[in-house]
Amino acid sequence: MTASPISPAKEKETILVVDDEASIRRILETRLSMIGYQVVTASDGMEALDCFRESHPDLVVLDVMMPKLDGYGVCQELRKESDVPIVMLTALGDVADRITGLELGADDYVVKPFSPKELEARIRCVLRRVEKEQVAGIPNSGVITVGDLRIDTNKRQVYRGDERIRLTGMEFSLLELLVSRSGEPFSRGEILKEVWGYTPERHVDTRVVDVHISRLRSKLEDDPANPELILTARGTGYLFQRIVDPVAPEGA
Missing domain, CATH: 3.40.50.2300 (Response regulator)
Incomplete structure (x- = not known):
């Protein structure tokens, strides 16, 4: 045996x-x-x-x-x-x-x-x-380009031109979620569930999401006070601007 x-x-x-x-x-x-x-x-x-x-x-x-x-x-x-x-x-x-x-x-x-x-x-x-x-990354993971911003979902890194923008793991997970459904809003509750793993009955303060969005904007937006990438969906939550170009495979 x-x-x-x-x-x-x-x-x-x-x-x-x-x-x-x-x-x-x-x-x-x-x-x-x-x-x-x-x-x-x-x-x-x-x-x-x-x-x-x-x-x-x-x-x-x-x-x-x-x-x-x-x-x-x-x-x-x-x-x-x-x-x-x-x-x-x-x-x-x-x-x-x-x-x-x-x-x-x-x-x-x-x-x-x-x-x-x-x-x-x-x-x-x-x-x-x-x-x-x-x-794992998001479906069809690869390099997403938005203007001069490059989001590498395989390496979990973000670049503006040749300069890397340092994000925490939580910040990248939040960005990755928003990009995965660009142009469509996520509620704060959805974000808490998908990024933090909190179910609605946990009654977690949704300002956790707002602060992380603010941090992301400060790192990614040219003018964080007037964001063009990460938008507020009034009365709902947040969304990433609609991405028209397809995701490029890494190395393409």
């Missing part, structure tokens, strides 16, 4: 948890380890940057209010060198404060006090999206 070949075990994904409260670090380290993640922790912003560079995590859970360097500062530093997914933890009650992290490049946020199950669900959604990015 011949034994069946054993499939190689999937390498554990690493999560960096950054919080100055030891109790939160312990809870998250225990729970995330129990569901299969490798967990690295840091207690302040400077330690977080060191841990990030040493461990190269797949995702960062980042508290806002911390000594030495706050979560906003850490987020800014990480975005200078990496597109790693970032989920921010904030105890700040003002919505504007919550949105600040998104504007600086975070992918999502969770408000303290939070349910560990809710955070785990958001982590799964983000990592599932990253995994899908690594294996």
Whole structure:
């Protein structure tokens, strides 16, 4: 009898948890380890940057209010060198404060006090999206040209002329979704479901979408205040301008 070949075990994904409260670090380290993640922790912003560079995590859970360097500062530093997914933890009650992290490049946020199950669900959604990015693009994927903008859906890169425009994974996924149905609007609910993986019953703040749209416009539009590529569908959501030229196969 011949034994069946054993499939190689999937390498554990690493999560960096950054919080100055030891109790939160312990809870998250225990729970995330129990569901299969490798967990690295840091207690302040400077330690977080060191841990990030040493461990190269797949995702960062980042508290806002911390000594030495706050979560906003850490987020800014990480975005200078990496597109790693970032989920921010904030105890700040003002919505504007919550949105600040998104504007600086975070992918999502969770408000303290939070349910560990809710955070785990958001982590799964983000990592599932990253995994899908690594294996597939949109149908008829290739290079899409819009004016001087070139969107490579295979390499998940965007260029203006010869200059690469750096997008986070979430930003590219959002752009890819809009381009996949150019000229047709997506509601904010559709975008949350397709890009973030959130179902309607999750009651997620749709301003997450608005902030990411704003970030995309700031990077892609000549005049973000008067966008010509990513348009607002009043009362509905957003759409990418209709693309007339067919998608060019990569290398064509």
